[in-house]
Amino acid sequence: MYSHKILDNGLDVILVKRDSMMSASVLFCVKTGSSKESEESAGLSHLIEHVSFRATKRKNTSEIKQPIEEVGGILNAFTSKNLTVFFAKIPSLKVNETLEILSEILYEPLFKEDDIEKEKGIILEEISSYEDEPINIVFENLYKNIYDENFSRPIMGYKDSIMNIKKATIEEFHNKYYQPENTVVIISGKFDEDSVLKQLNRIKSVTNLNSLKNKIASPSIVDKEIFIKKVKNDLASNYLVQGFKAPSKLDKAYYATLVLNTFLGSGMSSLLFSKIREEEGLAYEVTSDYETYPEAGLLLFYAATTEKNLENLLEKIQEVVENLKNNKEIEKWFNYGKNRLIGKLTLEVENNLSMALNILDLYVNYGKIITIEEFIKNIEKVEIHNVIETAKNIFSNNKYVSILSPNNQ
Template sequence: MPVRAVTRTLSDDPLGGTVRRTVLPSGLRVLTEAIPAMRSVSFGIWVAVGSRDETGPQAGAAHFLEHLLFKGTKKRTAMQISAEIEAVGGETNAFTTKEYTCYYARVLDEDLPLAIDVMCDAVADSVLEPADVETERGVILEEIAMHDDEPGDEVHDLFARAVYGDHPLGRLISGTEETVTPMTRRQIQSFYRRRYTPPQIVIAAAGNLDHATVVKLVRQALRGTPLDTDPAGPAPHRAATPAVRTRLAATVVEPKETEQAHVILGCPGIDRTDERRFALGVLNNILGGGMSSRLFQEIRERRGLAYSVYSYASQYADSGLFAVYAGCAPGKVDEVLELTRAELRRVAADGVTADELARGKGMSKGSFVLGLEDTGSRMSRLAKGELLYGDLMPVDELLTRVDAVTLEDVNALAAELLSRPMSLAVVGPFEENAFAVSR
């Protein structure tokens, strides 16, 4: 456990700037990437707490708390929090995922001290007024209802439930009406103080900045708050074992009178530390990662059966998903599913071509590098590297890892992954048992 701040340089990346990391005595970590050519800075506070850290009755607590932390502190009202940042043309926002929560601001470089003070105040010292709890409860219940009116979003949650069942990874991040309605301020406050501790927090910033100045400003902003604690070591990143147990292949249908049917066909994938994740990225690009992908070409371009069709991979500390989504007319679902299954079987059995491999690798490298063109994505990269992996992989090394993916790597992964029993999630005008047997 550090009794004083410990700083080291992680990289001097030719494709970016100098990355430095400081561990404060409390265990809180500060990472920055100095990019002098930029005139903006993105500043984020990342907490290693998400919806999977909730018990069943707590479902939605992390997301509820995210809403509340912008509602006022001992120093600022909700209006002051937003007005101070907006007065300098900046922007703030936050989001909750299944494994972490992020609060961030983007401002001109000269306004970084203000952003640090406001954001640290909001995250460290929110008062959670009872009246604000009730106001945000109403907002969240409206958000849940709105989500139910978006079948294209709902089907993804339905698929997660089909694979994970009652495991927290299968639950809604927002919680449900049944869990959010009775949740008390005391429960949220307890979740806040137990979970938001310095060892669980990573602060990241990228843009035109000085690392030592950022560390100094963070320490000043947190002095005297509940995050100004006794010495501790940083919490290790979330363990990858034991692996999450998934359900046997299941079919879940949400009957809904929609003009378009939304379907997801997929299976358990690999976790985010699996060495095959680079091969999976390439395989995903080949199958459904763009307009030149197999599924897009077959289902949309050649046959015109769906406006949107793509594949995706979600990866967690100890599990993952691989899936294909399509939105189509209800009467075309059978044909879309048949073509999707046939394509997955074909790739599992016959593999992909050398040309497809080259294209898939090029897409992976290009999308990654192009994604680093703004300070927000660079800030996120710092935080995720530290929070999810305990390390920051240099850009050149990541590109090298993608380049090293071979045809044998992709084909071996395809043979294993795409041969797994597939779960199906459907939202549309169907009976609940409409897909109980192969149609």
């Protein structure tokens, strides 16, 4: 089912054959992102992602997008702190043509001056929209105060940095990181293995002395209590994020933390939703999230509430935390978290794109293929005492709080 090959041109290829499917997903991942930028070039990776869809040496923007979209396919990309991922989901008959399109986007973009300027304008609008959203603001305020400078910058960058990025800077960064040796390709679904390998082998290695084969980086997280409260005009609600240092992706407690995070904030049957919204009526929206890197992790609570309920919400969250530390809640919620997590992963396996993204996440962090089946088995091994110990350790760490409130002056 899984086939892993390093090609002569340096491409790192994982093939997941699923002949019962009528579709396939193709994913090209370049191991670079916003953490590799400087303050002055913040947003560079995201800008490259945008401009690469404009034109290649042999295709204009219509010739890039239309062959995939006219058959009902999806073509898109995203940038993170460590990765830039270009992907497509297509009918099986379009796999080889999609490989051609994606490889040209990655390795042969034109970076025309007018295209760069157009995409700068689009990204400036995107930043404005992002900065209008209180959820984004409250998270960014937290990151600025707890992460090191390479991870605290927003992935989209700043308006000033975007405006000042030159074509030469784009080309230098692209030449440095956008190499086959720094790329992981994953194909999941129905395809002809010999045919796709032959096509991928035709991609030329353009390695130069300045190119890099990147490792996945991790943020440094401050070791002190953080409390930030900001205000914003035209808000009706208060927005709260509370975080704690948590096990890294490679930590033995990673799987126990996944179970903990799932029963805390996944679904309307979760602990936070049940206790804070259903029982107390303190928040319309409340959830949790678990951000992980190879050497760092962060468990986060998020909620939105009214001014009159904010103090009670903070107290209730603290009560939940104390109960978890003292093992007053975990036994009741353990099975929900474990069963829901396994069920969600089982359902995701039915989607080629979700499967490819899961495989990518595990592979770039662990440096080896971990199948979804193996991943589920690791979750099945988690026992309640693992989660009890993990919760006690996490909630004994420093507390990081970010609040965004209405400006009532």
